[in-house]
Amino acid sequence: MTDLSDRTVFITGSGGVLGSAYVRRMLAAGATVVASDLPGPRAEALQNAHGEDPKFHFLDLDVSDETAVEEVFRRTAALGLQVNVVLNNAAITGEMLMGAGGSFPDFADTSVADFEKTLRTNLTGAFMIARQMDRDIVGKYPATLINVASMYALNGAHHPIYDGMPFKNFSAYGVTKAGIHGLTVWLAGYWAPRKATVNTIAPGAVFNNHSEEFQRRVGALIMAGRMCAPDEIADVMLFLASKQAGYMTGQMVNVDGGFSAW
Numbered sequence: 001m002t003d004l005s006d007r008t009v010f011i012t013g014s015g016g017v018l019g020s021a022y023v024r025r026m027l028a029a030g031a032t033v034v035a036s037d038l039p040g041p042r043a044e045a046l047q048n049a050h051g052e053d054p055k056f057h058f059l060d061l062d063v064s065d066e067t068a069v070e071e072v073f074r075r076t077a078a079l080g081l082q083v084n085v086v087l088n089n090a091a092i093t094g095e096m097l098m099g100a101g102g103s104f105p106d107f108a109d110t111s112v113a114d115f116e117k118t119l120r121t122n123l124t125g126a127f128m129i130a131r132q133m134d135r136d137i138v139g140k141y142p143a144t145l146i147n148v149a150s151m152y153a154l155n156g157a158h159h160p161i162y163d164g165m166p167f168k169n170f171s172a173y174g175v176t177k178a179g180i181h182g183l184t185v186w187l188a189g190y191w192a193p194r195k196a197t198v199n200t201i202a203p204g205a206v207f208n209n210h211s212e213e214f215q216r217r218v219g220a221l222i223m224a225g226r227m228c229a230p231d232e233i234a235d236v237m238l239f240l241a242s243k244q245a246g247y248m249t250g251q252m253v254n255v256d257g258g259f260s261a262w
């Protein structure tokens, strides 16, 4: 089992499908975890699940708020914590838009405002977290950043699988997920002299109560023939957060059941 007892992990968007699995698994692996998310039911559920654990901490954080991001590592330091792993996990996802009753307009009807809102959270937010890590952590002690992309970062979405589904794959999503790996490779060389590493994880299709029809359609595109469980992504995330990944930097790790390898 991966040992994270020497890790203090800061995670954005911690209340989601994958974030909550990372929090649970990292605590079980001995890490100190500083979870963060927008205030709301997801954040409350996370605090209810782990609030009694002395190694669990929670901070409200909107990653699109520059001032809030600039204060975040000062807030963790005020808790007496020295963060050495940062997960840029927060994102506006299709699941999140669907949960909020959002619509998925055709490409021709996509507004600049909606496109830029996704860029602001998924990409500018990740940049601002990395910039703050540079200011407050990098060079002071060894640290690692893990950026979260997607199987739809460097591969186009297969649009027909979304026909008739309540959610769609939207253009800004793929754009931001490709862009975040650009941040990884740019930072890898920039941070190497200061002993910080940065990698990207690209999760595949994670099961979250999808219909049988959707599972069948997406499963047909995946070598493994199925969607995955959040724990199957967390297994690899834990490795990337551990000291065993210390010689990896600038890499994109696909955890997608072979989707990207056909």
Ligand SMILES: NC(=O)c1ccc[n+]([C@@H]2O[C@H](COP(=O)([O-])OP(=O)(O)OC[C@H]3O[C@@H](n4cnc5c(N)ncnc54)[C@H](O)[C@@H]3O)[C@@H](O)[C@H]2O)c1
Residues within 6 Å of the ligand: 012, 013, 014, 015, 016, 017, 018, 019, 036, 037, 038, 042, 061, 062, 063, 064, 088, 089, 090, 091, 092, 093, 095, 096, 121, 125, 148, 149, 150, 151, 202, 203, 204, 205, 206, 207
């Ligand atoms: N679930 C999948 O199939 C899948 C596949 C590939 C990649 N991913 C990526 O994994 C990451 C986690 O995905 P998930 O499935 O848990 O998604 P999710 O929608 O369940 O969770 C996303 C989380 O991000 C938070 N968030 C949104 N905007 C925010 C903001 N401005 N500031 C702070 N937090 C914000 C949400 O509150 C939510 O808790 C995302 O980056 C996503 O793109 C997911």
